[in-house]
Amino acid sequence: MPKLLITGASGLLGANLVLECAKNYSVIAVYHRHPIHLKDVASVRVDLTDERAVEKLISAARPDWVVHCAAETNVDRCEQDHAHALLMNRDMAGWVARAAMRCNASFVHISTDAVFDGRRSGLNEQDAAAPPNVYGRSKLEGENEVLKECPAALVVRTNFFGWNAHKKHSLAEWFLDTLQRNKQCNGFSDIKVKMLLVNDLIAILLQMIERRLSGIYHVLARDCISKYEFGVRLAAEFELDKKLIKSVGVEEVGLRAVRALNLCLSTEKIEGVLRKKLPSVTEGLRKFHQLQLADYPHRLKVIAGDPQTE
Numbered sequence: 212m213p214k215l216l217i218t219g220a221s222g223l224l225g226a227n228l229v230l231e232c233a234k235n236y237s238v239i240a241v242y243h244r245h246p247i248h249l250k251d252v253a254s255v256r257v258d259l260t261d262e263r264a265v266e267k268l269i270s271a272a273r274p275d276w277v278v279h280c281a282a283e284t285n286v287d288r289c290e291q292d293h294a295h296a297l298l299m300n301r302d303m304a305g306w307v308a309r310a311a312m313r314c315n316a317s318f319v320h321i322s323t324d325a326v327f328d329g330r331r332s333g334l335n336e337q338d339a340a341a342p343p344n345v346y347g348r349s350k351l352e353g354e355n356e357v358l359k360e361c362p363a364a365l366v367v368r369t370n371f372f373g374w375n376a377h378k379k380h381s382l383a384e385w386f387l388d389t390l391q392r393n394k395q396c397n398g399f400s401d402i403k404v405k406m407l408l409v410n411d412l413i414a415i416l417l418q419m420i421e422r423r424l425s426g427i428y429h430v431l432a433r434d435c436i437s438k439y440e441f442g443v444r445l446a447a448e449f450e451l452d453k454k455l456i457k458s459v460g461v462e463e464v465g466l467r468a469v470r471a472l473n474l475c476l477s478t479e480k481i482e483g484v485l486r487k488k489l490p491s492v493t494e495g496l497r498k499f500h501q502l503q504l505a506d507y508p509h510r511l512k513v514i515a516g517d518p519q520t521e
């Protein structure tokens with residue numbers, strides 16, 4: 212079986228990737244503060260901000276593939292601490308890419324739609340990125356470091372929702388939890404995104420890996436909707452009260468970092484390669500619900516070692 216080393220294995224994308232790949236790959240799950248344990252998966256705790264530890268980890272593991280999901284994803288924390296953002300999203304990515312390159316492993320780097328400023332929709336991979344905040348800037352610099360260290364890397368700009376293993380809420384989990392408790396919440400009507408279900412993203416990533424793609428790709432849902440509309444569609448899927456969601460503008464809330472308003476990037480490049488349309492947001496939400504009915508969130512909690520689920 213090919214050996215797949217996953218960084219950020221305790222995060223939203225990483226934990227789902229571990230669970231979905233454990234059957235067909237020999238998986239090495241790298242976490243930092245939140246353990247991940249699954250039968251037949253090697254789990255390793257490493258602080259990837261230590262350059263020597265990165266080198267040691269990858270040269271000892273000798274993976275065929277490295278999928279780099281570890282990052283600082285808290286946009287407002289990045290705005291508050293530029294040095295931390297650059298260490299996590301630029302330097303760490305470059306070190307992991309270099310170590311992968313040294314042991315001839317193929318490298319997949321997870322980036323974000325937020326490298327764009329959101330003034331225009333339909334931007335493609337050749338359009339110049341213009342990050343509106345420190346998070347986006349640090350991720351763009353991460354992409355550049357990765358491609359400098361490992362020119363054949365695959366860089367995937369994405370945005371997603373799904374079920375988390377550890378105690379953290381994706382946008383969908385947050386709306387669901389709030390609405391189920393009959394609490395009111397805000398939904399941004401001026402931020403438009405193309406969020407994929409993380410499990411659909413993983414299926415596409417694995418096809419990209421199989422085809423040995425390299426270079427930058429936008430991998431997002433087929434359609435573009437506001438975060439408010441996302442909440443409304445989730446409420447419809449779970450038969451909850453959509454009137455609890457208040458439509459607000461992002462400026463009304465006063466977040467620390469500026470947010471891009473329109474991140475509806477073009478996905479034509481990947482759709483052309485795979486010769487198919489990517490899933491829609493509504494399809495993603497339906498599958499998100501089906502996964503809940505199939506007890507999938509519980510399986511994730513078990514690999515996170517949540518004692519309430521044992």
Ligand SMILES: NC(=O)c1ccc[n+]([C@@H]2O[C@H](COP(=O)([O-])OP(=O)(O)OC[C@H]3O[C@@H](n4cnc5c(N)ncnc54)[C@H](OP(=O)(O)O)[C@@H]3O)[C@@H](O)[C@H]2O)c1
Binds near residue numbers: 222243
């Ligand atoms: N979530 C989204 O909607 C979204 C949107 C666009 C792009 N992305 C990109 O997708 C990727 C994955 O995002 P995510 O939401 O799955 O991330 P996440 O849930 O925030 O998880 C971050 C991961 O990074 C690990 N990490 C943090 N500091 C570390 C360190 N010093 N050493 C080693 N590992 C460390 C964490 O490990 P511990 O928890 O064990 O400390 C965790 O596994 C990121 O590159 C992100 O920029 C995410």
